[in-house]
Amino acid sequence: MTTFPIDKIRADFPILSEKIRGKDLVYLDNAASCQKPEAVIECMNHVYRHDYANIHRGVHTLSVRSTDKYEAARDKVRAFINAASVKEIIFVRGTTEAINLVAQTYGKANIKAGDEIVITAMEHHSNIVPWQMLCEQTGAVLKVAPMNQQGELIYDAFETLLNNKTKLVAVVHMSNALGTINPVKKIIDAAHALNIPVLLDGAQAIPHMPVDVQELNCDFYVFSGHKLYGPSGIGVLYGKQALLEAMPPYQGGGDMIRTVTFEKSTYAGLPHKFEAGTPAIAEVIGLGAAIDYLNDIGMTNIAAYEAELLDYATEQAKQIDGLKLIGEAQEKGAILSFILNKIHPHDIGTMLDSLGIAIRGGHHCAMPVMEFYGVPATARASFAMYNTKQEIDVLMEGIKSLIKVFG
């Protein structure tokens, strides 16, 4: 911890010196979206001031410059998750679009009536609804692997759901509502033993730990740029090349074709086959800058620092009377979901906001998780690499004071 350059990191994020309602901002809503470092803001600024034009379309200098930077960012993403080829990196709008893409292309082509798709009880709505839609369209059946009171996947129950009807497993790598980190390697190995492909929803995991898609051997890995200190409106679908090659395109249009006649069009190769239309050019390049920034710090260092933050926060939270943690998995990322006796999360949110503390209160797009715990909502403090123990102290003092006020 002594070597983690926290002061420098904090100085790199301009918004952290913002005052909220007259107080120092304590930003603990990172699971919803992370703040951006100067490097990303400046990079996008530079793109629009010096490099911007449409990509893959012109011979003029700016188009070439912009195309080079766009494709360079693709290679940064590839290296960041250790994919074998840039052909396996598809830019999309975010995690949600990536999952919908897989459901509507891979899913429609490979999943039929009576087939089964396995998810878990702790999925975000974006890893539930696209599969429900696919099931409605095809007659396939959605199976849900249960979790225990700590918010951990009941692994044996998951495994018994796998059979020769299972055509896909889609699992969250790290839960946004609970912080749980799933045993994804084990899940993938078990599914592969039955030739079932696995999609990992990496929206939460990606900013908190090193991810190596080849080592995991997952078939699809999806995440959003905005939770990785990058811009919103951009995300990544990683897919194994052979799977992507075999999948039909998602949307039709410019950039995704090789030839078009009114009789028939042929499609471009990977990755362009899945990138119809003008993409979020500056956002892709900005995501590349976020990845450069993170590589300088090192994901392993970030994971270690955040583990200390989480341990500290958990310890402090447990000392507060009337506070109950929701999600106490052994393997857990930097998320503290909690409820307070007789105080609704929205009241907690408004009260803490008046102290400059940003947390989220709500169902966190995981209504089935709320139902499991029998609560309408939880309060959630979610940490990032720029948070500090002092900020956790401010949070805990805030919670104690609001408990007093509510009496």
Next chain:
Amino acid sequence: MFEDLRDLYQEVIFDHNRNPRNFRIIENADRKVDGFNPLCGDRLTLYLKMDGDRIADASFQGSGCAISTASVSLMTEIIKDKTEAEAEALFKTFHEMTTGKSEDIQLEAVGKLAVLAGVREYPARVKCATLAWHTLDAALKNQHEAVSTE
């Protein structure tokens, strides 16, 4: 510590949150409508006992934040013995008060409900205060589908 919030969380609101009034089921209710705020998961069920076009009794069940609990609790008190037309008029005034559309709202016209005027400054919380009233509106119009603030 929470000085800035005094306009929002007045003592009356804490009081109604701790001890909600008319928090019960009316067994032979004439109207029963569910209200739901998908944003925060608040749910309530509103019961009305009518006597002609007069609200003879009103009660609720459910759980929500302090603002929504206080709002529905206060509402069940104030609408009792009002005619449907009077209750609808209150709904309109309340709505204007909380969404701040009308500058010169007559706070006297809403009586005790004025304690909820503070939500105007907290756009994220307006729906907490208005859920009860949208549910009442549906009940008065004799709609049976659940009401959603979305």
